[in-house]
Amino acid sequence: MATGYEDVQKILKENIDAAMKSADLLSKSLQTIATEATDYSKKSAEETTKHFEKLMGVKSVEAAIELQTEFVKKSYEGAVSQATKMTELYVDLSKDLAKPYEGVFAKIGK
Structure with a gap:
């Protein structure tokens, strides 16, 4: 039979694991978002330069x-x-960040 201390220890480990998974997902998602924003900025700058050349x-x-x-x-x-596209990336990010905690919250509710 588990003691209260062991139960608390197990819950803390699960919370730490969830936080680590969430941090990893955050890092990957923010990298994707940054890459997308950079690519769009480069493309936009190139198109603007080409446009002004044509305009001249x-x-x-x-x-x-x-x-x-x-x-x-x-x-x-x-x-x-x-x-x-950026909105979709941020929505996906928020969903992904919540996933590691779903199991933790389900256990707390019981």
Whole structure:
């Protein structure tokens, strides 16, 4: 028969294990998020540079307006898409961080 001390020791070990798993998941998820943000920033900077190079070669105001309109539209759609992707990554992160604790909380509720 387990004593109260052994029960507490077991619960503490389970909590520490859950915290370690959660910390590992946090680290991996934040790395994924940082990589995604960096990749998007690089891509955006490259597209902006290319756009300004094209814009410098335009011969008329109408062509410049058309080019700028297309660029703004494409940039906006890209930003919305990236925001959606980042939101999904953060939602996944919050779900993953809770998983190691599900078993611990289930035992406490009993």
